[in-house]
Amino acid sequence: MRFQLTSEQGALRGAMRGALRRTAGAGSWGPVAPRGGAADGHSPAPLGGAAEPGASPPRLDRELWRTLGELGFFSLRLPEADGGAGLGLAEAVLVFEEAGRALVPGPLVATHLAAGEVPGAAEGEVVVAAADGRLVEWLQEADVVRPGAEGAVPMKSVDPLTPLHRVPAPARTDPVAVLLTAAEQLGTAGRACELAVQHARAREQFGQPIGAFQAVKHLCAQMLVRVEVARAAVYAAAVTAERADIAAARLLADEAAVRGARDCLQVHGGMGFTWECEVHLLLKRAWVRSERGGGGTESEELLAADLMA
Template identity: 55%
Template sequence: MDFQLSDDQRALRSGMRDLLGAVFDRDRMRAAVERGGGVDRDRGVDRDRGVDRGLWGELGAAGFFALRLPEEAGGVGLGLPEAVLLFEEAGRALLPGPLVATHLAAGLVKGAAEGEAVVTAAEGGGRPVADLGGADAVLVGGGAGQGPEVLTGEELEAFVAEAVPVRSVDPLTRLHRITGLAEASEAYPGALRREGALLSAAEQLGSAARTTEMAVQHARSREQFGSLIGSFQAVKHLCADMLARTEPARSAVYAAAVTGDPVEIAAAKLLADDAAVRNARDCLQIHGGMGFTWEADVHLHLKRAWLRAARWLTAAEAEEVLAADLDPVRPLYSGSAALG
């Protein structure tokens, strides 16, 4: 059995990397960072400070959101393994916005597949809603065995009216907490929540791989005491540890994309979250004092990794899924039961 990526899959990944390099290069990313961040507690949701619609349209035109829709529905007709490759590249590039929710809503919300509509998600469980400003629709999880409810129009405005801004650790992601509806809703049932967790894990994988590259590049160019810091054993160990975390996470994410198994998805999310957070910390340490500065990009990967680790499936929820699989008699608590 061949577990290598096919030529088409490699071309797809390479094409997405080239596209993101053109439409969301470092200059555009840093400009977005300077515009984002902060919280205006008096204004509620600022509907004018939403996702970059031009960027969203570029992604839609490239088939990012319609990737898994059948061709007869105007999609690309590919599967979850190919979607994972695209989201891995999005994680590398620190691409902002509710990418996962809009991708999952491609067949549910008009214009989402083409990048003409921005869709975010209320995941339930007390989690804040990301990127609510400027969203055209919100997916709200239903009860067990039910699909998500799509809020648009007056329902969306009523939902937004309940939003309270909260400070986000990530300057590229604005957060709002919703009282009532979102808190009372269960987390996503079935496939939607599983796929959301897996695509988020793919983003974490891309970030972990990118911070590993950043650390190695810096170690090869930075001199200290007359030598490249990459020649120091402690730095070598840090870089080796980063690679040793990234590659098992890659195997887990790719395998879960093929099988779609809830337990494998939980394991993939757990490994990818750990790799993204710890790799960003090690990368920051290798960069030394400059790594802590606002101008360096390392802290952006760490902040985004922290944020993603709390989305769709947390470490505690993933551990419950894995524990229940080891002990079938042990019931899953409601927060993770939706994965089954």
């Protein structure tokens, strides 16, 4: 079985990457500036704490959301008769990978899954929030909230661009949501690898690029290996749509994103923690995504059950 992209799939990925780059360049959002960060200018407490009273949550860019709707981001898998592109899960994975690479904020997965059911969601006119495991992202900015988010309470998020609420009882995890999350993680991991290599080539120390030093070479090489292994798993899961394959892809993509962003921080040194650099945002977003759907534990248990069967 071949997993190479078709020419149409490659064109789709390239078009989405270019469109997101142009949108960021237009000033509606961008990967470097603290887009809607904490009100006091400091990064918030780690995931899990209660939200501070009176804290100002970030606001979702509605212009960006409508642009995504015009691009067909949310209606990609809808039949052509219903105004969609009539494409499949493999193509959806490609566009979500690009969204993860570009750090696009907002409840992308929830709105994409609601297209065709919630009027206006496919066009980007309506923002949809849904409980994923114990978390709900962007609840206060949502126009429509799916069942399961009742009783959600605000909490502080490690990612200043992803406001979170916690629900008292875990919601059912949708396998497609897990796969699309893995695709976002894959995009973030790929971007972290690119940034690390670029910096290792440009930054000089002791009269030579830091990429010439063996320790930095090893970090970059390990990042690339994790990205490509995760890519193969995510693309394969998009073809088979088997729950076990999706669980494996999720675990590999989480590892590639979190470890890759941490290693990228190491390559950048102290610069990586500043607002002038996007690396810390890659890590924070990867941390938040890794908690969706109950975290990796659910995927590990599913894989264990599949092996025992």
